[in-house]
Amino acid sequence: MSYFHYSNGQLCAEGVPLGDITKDVDTPVYVYSASALADNYHGFSRACEPMDALIAYSVKANSNLAVLTLLASCGAGADVVSGGELERALRAGIAPQKIVFSGVGKSRDEMHKALKVGIYQFNIESAPELIALNDVACALNTRAAIALRINPDVSAGGHEKISTGKAENKFGVNLDQARGVYKQARELPGIEVIGVDMHIGSQIDSLAPFETALLKGLDLVRELRRDGHDIRTFDMGGGLGIVYNQDEDTLPTVTDYMDMVRRHTAGLGLKMIFEPGRAIAGNAGVLLSRVQYVKHGSARNFLILDAAMNDLLRPALYGAYHAIQPVKEPMSDQTEIYDIVGPVCETGDTFATHRRLSVMQSDDLVAMLSAGAYGAVQAGQYNTRPLVPEVLVKDSQFSVIRMRPDLEDILRLESVPGWFGA
Numbered sequence: 001m002s003y004f005h006y007s008n009g010q011l012c013a014e015g016v017p018l019g020d021i022t023k024d025v026d027t028p029v030y031v032y033s034a035s036a037l038a039d040n041y042h043g044f045s046r047a048c049e050p051m052d053a054l055i056a057y058s059v060k061a062n063s064n065l066a067v068l069t070l071l072a073s074c075g076a077g078a079d080v081v082s083g084g085e086l087e088r089a090l091r092a093g094i095a096p097q098k099i100v101f102s103g104v105g106k107s108r109d110e111m112h113k114a115l116k117v118g119i120y121q122f123n124i125e126s127a128p129e130l131i132a133l134n135d136v137a138c139a140l141n142t143r144a145a146i147a148l149r150i151n152p153d154v155s156a157g158g159h160e161k162i163s164t165g166k167a168e169n170k171f172g173v174n175l176d177q178a179r180g181v182y183k184q185a186r187e188l189p190g191i192e193v194i195g196v197d198m199h200i201g202s203q204i205d206s207l208a209p210f211e212t213a214l215l216k217g218l219d220l221v222r223e224l225r226r227d228g229h230d231i232r233t234f235d236m237g238g239g240l241g242i243v244y245n246q247d248e249d250t251l252p253t254v255t256d257y258m259d260m261v262r263r264h265t266a267g268l269g270l271k272m273i274f275e276p277g278r279a280i281a282g283n284a285g286v287l288l289s290r291v292q293y294v295k296h297g298s299a300r301n302f303l304i305l306d307a308a309m310n311d312l313l314r315p316a317l318y319g320a321y322h323a324i325q326p327v328k329e330p331m332s333d334q335t336e337i338y339d340i341v342g343p344v345c346e347t348g349d350t351f352a353t354h355r356r357l358s359v360m361q362s363d364d365l366v367a368m369l370s371a372g373a374y375g376a377v378q379a380g381q382y383n384t385r386p387l388v389p390e391v392l393v394k395d396s397q398f399s400v401i402r403m404r405p406d407l408e409d410i411l412r413l414e415s416v417p418g419w420f421g422a
């Protein structure tokens with residue numbers, strides 16, 4: 001089912017025409033479909049059956065409290081990478097026992113907080129981090145349940161900036177060192193070894209790298225068990241890609257992915273942990289923007305939008321493709337080829353080049369699709385453009401779930417030193 005579709009000549013999110021939202025909230029604005037989020041989660045969860053599995057939604061993909069609360073009500077756990085994300089997950093009502101804590105550089109304060117609330121598992125990325133966690137756990141007179149993030153050294157497609165599973169990446173412990181670190185972990189009084197963790201990258205478009213990494217991980221599980229470790233959990237991380245470009249992308253389904261995982265893990269008695277982010281939130285959101293000007297240059301036609309790279313960074317940072325659709329349903333065959341850009345003074349502030357769209361005019365609305373993951377969360381205030389707001393739609397109702405700060409909110413945090421010019 002498509003949650004963003006034309007109805008009565010206008011692109012809608014579920015039952016809400018996108019134009020209606022702009023009567024209440026100025027563009028640019030992110031618009032999410034609650035049904036898409038819930039259905040994506042339930043689809044993932046159904047595909048896991050009958051495995052013993054924890055779906056720890058990767059909060060970094062879209063961490064809005066309303067989105068997390070919705071996913072919590074569907075039964076989701078959380079994969080967090082900071083004290084801030086942990087706080088969001090808890091406030092959204094996600095039980096600590098469904099929370100895993102990932103990330104290469106957890107601070108002692110973050111470890112302290114996570115231990116106090118009793119999260120399920122720390123995914124540890126290095127021996128020094130293990131020692132630090134042991135110190136914090138001992139000081140609290142408790143034990144931290146850990147999995148070691150292994151680096152299986154596989155190439156996992158995606159973009160070089162989001163590939164994490166190669167030996168030269170900063171993530172995890174290389175396989176040849178893993179048993180040694182597990183041995184060290186066993187000696188530490190504040191550490192309880194419970195599992196193995198990996199995450200090889202993001203927007204991965206085939207099963208092969210997942211399978212290669214899983215097989216390496218399972219070999220390690222067998223060795224560790226022979227070494228006497230009680231390995232009960234296996235965390236596959238996230239990474240499953242989504243369709244950004246209907247004409248080009250072919251991707252494995254969640255069911256294909258789970259079938260593969262089930263085939264290799266059957267009978268091993270492992271609780272499987274998955275950390276999907278994009279697969280849950282990506283296709284559940286669009287960035288709605290207004291055409292400011294149409295500029296007919298001598299070499300190109302430009303659609304200059306009111307959204308910019310600070311609102312949706314993916315095209316500028318990764319050269320990412322987002323489909324762009326006019327909100328008014330195209331009724332004639334008249335089209336034009338545009339470069340679609342933002343108003344920021346950088347050539348990189350370009351959402352798309354050479355896109356054929358129906359002929360557009362100033363004030364027309366456009367939607368950038370598949371912007372529900374790594375969109376709003378990566379937004380910034382470059383050029384003193386206030387953080388982009390977010391709206392959640394369910395059936396025919398919508399609510400603002402993050403408002404746009406006003407200029408005073410931004411400037412209030414800054415101060416000019418008293419000694420300045422004294």
Ligand code: LLP
Nearest residue numbers: 058102199202203238239275276277278374
């Ligand atoms: N687990 C860990 C440890 C991660 O680092 C990530 C993403 C995930 C799970 C979720 O991965 P997903 O299922 O969403 O692929 N900003 C980039 C993506 C960065 C992904 C970072 N880690 C983008 O816009 O494409």
